[in-house]
Amino acid sequence: MKHLLRTLLGLGAAAAAIGFMCYHLNSAPELHAAVRKGDAMAWLRTDFNLDERQFAEIKRLHAAYAPSCEEHCRMIQEAVKARDVVRKAQEVDPAAAAEAERTVQQLRATCESAITVHVQQVAAVMSPADGKRYLALVLPKIADFDHRVAPDLKLENQHQH
Template identity: 45%
Template sequence: MKNFWLSVLMVVAVGAVSFAAFYALNDAPEIRRAAREHDAMAWLRVEFKLDETQFAAIKRLHDDYGKVCEQHCNAILRARRQKAPPAEIAALEQVCVGSMTEHFRQVAALMPAGQGERYLAIVLPRVSDYSHQGAPNLQVQP
């Protein structure tokens, strides 16, 4: 019985040390902080392992696209408020989706090899059924 409890204690200790090492050595703390602070750019930098040059280029692209995105959102919201015909709203939404898709492809092109494809696999499915009710994000849409 004495060896049993010693063995249990050793297994628990090894498990705790393994968990602590894994936790300390991966990017999870930074990703959790970015999520808690709703900082999409910090998440992007950590999740896709961007170096400073890549991150700066993507941040510039993101900041520039923000103005374009705002114009698209305003046009869609204005059309909805004015009760524009559904075809007109759908056309504005399609312009928005096309623009977002192109922006995401430009971002992916600036990422390290392999990371761009993974990024597109995450963001492109969210564009196709985008609700145009605010800025896109990675949370599940209702």
Template identity: 40%
Template sequence: MRKSSGWGLAILLMAVGVGVVTFWAVRALKANGPHETMLDALPELGWVRQEFHLSDEQFAKVRDLHASYRPKCVEMCDRIQRSHEELERVSRDARSLSPELRDAIERHAAVHAECQEAMVEHLYQTAAVLDEEQGKRYLDAMLPYALDFSHSEPASLHDH
């Protein structure tokens, strides 16, 4: 497995986390006014509404699911970041596959697995509020990112 293959999911999660943190920071700093409606609409979900032609009712459910998942996503992004930092520190200090390095690798893998499970659960919950065709298309688009299917792509795409 290439070193960068695990980073794809981490980068995606960090990007979502940055978006979430930015959203809440802007919301906390702004005064009540005409912008509140736009912020409450969660602009980062606009592509979902447009791509899958969601009704207002479907979008409201997706928006609510997304808003309730955000704190978990932020928490997982923080844990992944700390896990990456620990793994990098331990691996730099090690001269072999020491018990400490092995433990750091296992903790790192466990955090990634927990994150993937939470994200996949969220994706299935979201797909469940869509009609069958929309849900299938949504899962087809999103599961590869959540499960990091980059490992199953042809080797030529990875230059190895």
């Protein structure tokens, strides 16, 4: 029994070491560096095989979209605060609460529509295969965005309101 346990532990350690080596040998160091730094643009460039022209165009698209995105987030945050004030009032007015919620939802829909268009524009700059993969990765995350700050590519940025 003692030898069986040692053998199983040894096999487990060997499997973990081999898995670790395979992972690091088969992935791009540039990608790991971008993820460690939290550099979304470097991640895009590496993971989606962007050439200089594509990378410059995507940077331009991001820079052009950023002010609109920040404004959407600001308006949503203000609407959420106003909605929360209405909800926490001593005597909640159901009509006012419903209107405040409608405002939040309309602003979120506007934001999500705009960011969807932006993401599609970014994907259109990429090769067809990379653009399709980018859309498959990013589009599902749009509805879960929390609108507290302009979006990044971190996965933990989920809705909090």
